[in-house]
Amino acid sequence: MTNQSKTDNKSSLDAVFQDRAILAEKRAAALKKRNRAEKRFQWAGRISIAFGIACVLFLFTDIISKGVGAFTQTYVEMEITFDQERLGLTPQSSEKEIKAASFGSFFKRQLREKYPEITGRKEKRELYALFTSDMPLILRDMVIADPSILGTTQSISMIADDDFDTYYKHSYGRDLAEEDKITRLSEMQEGIVDSLAKSGAVTKKFNTILFSNSDSREPELAGIKGAIVGSILTLLVTLVLSFPIAVATAIYLEEFAPKNKITDFIEVNINNLAAVPSVIFGLLGLAIFINFFGLPRSVPLVGGFVLTLMTLPTIIISSRAAIKAVPPSIREAALGMGASKMQTVLHHVLPLAMPGMLTGTIIGMAQALGETAPLLMIGMVAFIVDTPAGITDPATVLPVQIFLWSDSPERAFVEKTSAAIMVLLTFLICMNSFAVWLRKRLERRW
Amino acid sequence: MNQIIMNTAQQPLVDIVTETYQTSGLPLLEDPKMRVRNANVFYGAKQAIFDVNLDIGKNQVISMIGPSGCGKSTFLRCLNRMNDTIDICRVEGELLLEDQDIYDKKIDVVELRARVGMVFQKPNPFPKSIYENVAYGARIHGLTDNKVQLDELVEVSLIRCGLWNEVKDRLDEPATGLSGGQQQRLCIARAIAVNPEVILMDEPCSALDPIATATVEELIHELSENFTICIVTHSMQQAARVSQRTAYFHLGKLIEVNDTSQVFTNPEHQLTEEYITGRIG
Numbered sequence: 001m002t003n004q005s006k007t008d009n010k011s012s013l014d015a016v017f018q019d020r021a022i023l024a025e026k027r028a029a030a031l032k033k034r035n036r037a038e039k040r041f042q043w044a045g046r047i048s049i050a051f052g053i054a055c056v057l058f059l060f061t062d063i064i065s066k067g068v069g070a071f072t073q074t075y076v077e078m079e080i081t082f083d084q085e086r087l088g089l090t091p092q093s094s095e096k097e098i099k100a101a102s103f104g105s106f107f108k109r110q111l112r113e114k115y116p117e118i119t120g121r122k123e124k125r126e127l128y129a130l131f132t133s134d135m136p137l138i139l140r141d142m143v144i145a146d147p148s149i150l151g152t153t154q155s156i157s158m159i160a161d162d163d164f165d166t167y168y169k170h171s172y173g174r175d176l177a178e179e180d181k182i183t184r185l186s187e188m189q190e191g192i193v194d195s196l197a198k199s200g201a202v203t204k205k206f207n208t209i210l211f212s213n214s215d216s217r218e219p220e221l222a223g224i225k226g227a228i229v230g231s232i233l234t235l236l237v238t239l240v241l242s243f244p245i246a247v248a249t250a251i252y253l254e255e256f257a258p259k260n261k262i263t264d265f266i267e268v269n270i271n272n273l274a275a276v277p278s279v280i281f282g283l284l285g286l287a288i289f290i291n292f293f294g295l296p297r298s299v300p301l302v303g304g305f306v307l308t309l310m311t312l313p314t315i316i317i318s319s320r321a322a323i324k325a326v327p328p329s330i331r332e333a334a335l336g337m338g339a340s341k342m343q344t345v346l347h348h349v350l351p352l353a354m355p356g357m358l359t360g361t362i363i364g365m366a367q368a369l370g371e372t373a374p375l376l377m378i379g380m381v382a383f384i385v386d387t388p389a390g391i392t393d394p395a396t397v398l399p400v401q402i403f404l405w406s407d408s409p410e411r412a413f414v415e416k417t418s419a420a421i422m423v424l425l426t427f428l429i430c431m432n433s434f435a436v437w438l439r440k441r442l443e444r445r446w
Numbered sequence: 447m448n449q450i451i452m453n454t455a456q457q458p459l460v461d462i463v464t465e466t467y468q469t470s471g472l473p474l475l476e477d478p479k480m481r482v483r484n485a486n487v488f489y490g491a492k493q494a495i496f497d498v499n500l501d502i503g504k505n506q507v508i509s510m511i512g513p514s515g516c517g518k519s520t521f522l523r524c525l526n527r528m529n530d531t532i533d534i535c536r537v538e539g540e541l542l543l544e545d546q547d548i549y550d551k552k553i554d555v556v557e558l559r560a561r562v563g564m565v566f567q568k569p570n571p572f573p574k575s576i577y578e579n580v581a582y583g584a585r586i587h588g589l590t591d592n593k594v595q596l597d598e599l600v601e602v603s604l605i606r607c608g609l610w611n612e613v614k615d616r617l618d619e620p621a622t623g624l625s626g627g628q629q630q631r632l633c634i635a636r637a638i639a640v641n642p643e644v645i646l647m648d649e650p651c652s653a654l655d656p657i658a659t660a661t662v663e664e665l666i667h668e669l670s671e672n673f674t675i676c677i678v679t680h681s682m683q684q685a686a687r688v689s690q691r692t693a694y695f696h697l698g699k700l701i702e703v704n705d706t707s708q709v710f711t712n713p714e715h716q717l718t719e720e721y722i723t724g725r726i727g
Binding site for chain 1: 526531533558565568570572582583586587633637640
């Protein structure tokens with residue numbers, strides 16, 4: 001640019017700047033533009049939030065509408081006569097004798113007598129199939145618990161089979177077209193259910209089985225107790241290992257470690273580990289804990305180890321942030337008083353950083369609670385009917401249970417899947433609210 | 447700034463090029479509490495303090511004045527090794543506390559800081575109760591044998607700082623609830639509770655209002671009967687009010703040390719004069 005044009009520009013600028021009216025006009029135009037941009041930005045935010053809320057609402061309505069049915073179970077009230085002769089038992093019979101008695105054929109006979117008109121082999125089988133296959137065992141346990149019921153007639157709430165249950169919940173009493181009916185019952189079975197329902201023998205009760213049983217092949221007998229206990233045991237192992245290790249690591253790195261290349265390298269690696277897909281931790285656990293150290297498969301102990309590896313970076317990072325947030329003046333005050341480094345950390349830094357550390361830990365635990373992939377790798381995906389009694393018993397966890405059930409074709413398992421998701425979400429929301437509450441509660445001002 | 451100085455004085459004032467220099471006034475004393483010889487302090491490659499020789503007298507208040515960044519705080523923090531917490535900081539020279547080299551490897555810094563206490567610029571009470579703040583030093587150094595003694599120590603320390611009447615009914619309340627001036631006096635009470643020999647104060651009044659400042663200054667005056675006090679201050683009036691001796695620092699060099707009245711009425715060095723008359727700073 002030549003000198004000449006420079007002066008020209010300058011003088012035209014001067015002309016504009018000397019006229020205050022022009023400046024005011026320019027300011028007004030700029031202000032309008034700014035206000036418009038601000039409005040646009042606000043609306044973008046509002047729309048995003050609305051979209052988010054809509055998604056959450058959709059998710060919740062979908063899950064709740066699908067899963068709410070699993071919280072009730074259909075029962076059939078039926079009179080059963082515990083005939084001593086047929087069972088070959090007396091009230092004085094020992095437990096062993098009761099266990100040896102043939103409750104299966106006894107139960108079938110009772111049903112046949114209720115429906116004398118059913119004669120064909122296939123029809124008879126269909127009749128038995130209306131009730132859960134465990135019914136004879138339940139009757140037997142009743143007799144073991146109280147042998148005096150032998151010889152009496154008892155009104156018993158019998159657990160309906162899942163097909164019965166599904167039909168009764170979704171199709172019974174509704175004027176539905178044939179193709180809309182959700183049922184796998186035969187016409188004869190539907191007739192029995194309809195007549196039972198009309199007589200008032202069919203009731204829906206809160207499904208305690210869901211919370212008192214573990215997994216089962218029979219949907220009406222499947223529950224999440226085993227998975228919940230498995231989750232709790234796994235999380236306990238994770239917490240006991242990851243919290244102390246992560247806090248110790250964070251304190252050492254923040255307060256004691258010299259600032260050099262090695263600590264930088266460690267820091268970068270911790271941050272990277274937080275971003276590693278969790279399934280890889282599962283592979284690592286499989287290779288190290290199971291194949292190398294020979295620990296058993298499918299146990300909460302190994303699950304806890306793997307989840308510890310996964311949550312460590314999360315807790316370390318949040319703990320370091322919490323330690324960093326402690327004002328240096330507090331450290332100086334303690335050091336100036338003649339406190340040693342260790343005392344400064346234990347007496348002053350740690351109490352102030354604790355809320356942040358705990359929050360990070362709970363968030364990490366919530367993450368671990370919802371984790372599925374690494375646990376599949378170490379075999380916690382097995383079908384396990386027993387509730388685990390310890391950390392070395394085979395177990396599964398809630399998200400894996402959801403994964404297993406979501407694979408089952410039965411309508412009742414679809415319901416159970418959603419119900420288990422609701423339970424899992426409840427746990428997660430509780431843990432996260434606890435984290436928020438804890439932070440509010442422990443937060444100190446300085 | 448250089449420009450202005452040049453214009454008023456008509457000659458370059460700062461003789462920073464020369465490596466060696468002579469501190470004006472009377473930097474050395476007979477039988478001092480602390481003795482500093484040829485102290486050099488480095489932050490990495492950058493030198494912050496150059497060849498400082500200074501004696502700090504027993505039960506005296508010495509104030510360190512000088513423009514921002516002149517190294518007076520750095521020098522103060524060398525006296526109880528608070529600079530140890532800064533990785534890149536390196537201290538050379540001889541710093542003696544009653545003939546004991548405080549940078550000797552055998553000296554435990556915990557022991558040193560119990561003997562040389564510190565009060566900081568911003569009041570920094572622990573976020574604990576008032577009682578716990580004062581009792582903390584005695585607790586970690588194991589100075590008292592029982593709760594009765596500890597209670598007494600807390601009371602005596604607070605009385606000496608004139609805080610007792612204000613806080614005696616709420617010793618269990620958090621110290622962070624006190625006003626700024628009260629917090630600073632609490633920090634002083636906390637420091638004297640372990641009965642140190644020397645108290646270092648790094649601009650103790652710069653975050654306080656004038657009334658709180660006056661209270662703290664009075665306190666410093668009273669404490670000087672029993673403690674040796676080094677105070678860094680930005681206020682020349684404060685230096686004049688509280689201290690017996692004054693040291694003037696300029697760009698890491700100790701330019702002049704003398705009796706306070708001497709420094710403010712009849713400075714020997716030209717830089718000192720420029721500073722106290724308000725032409726540098």
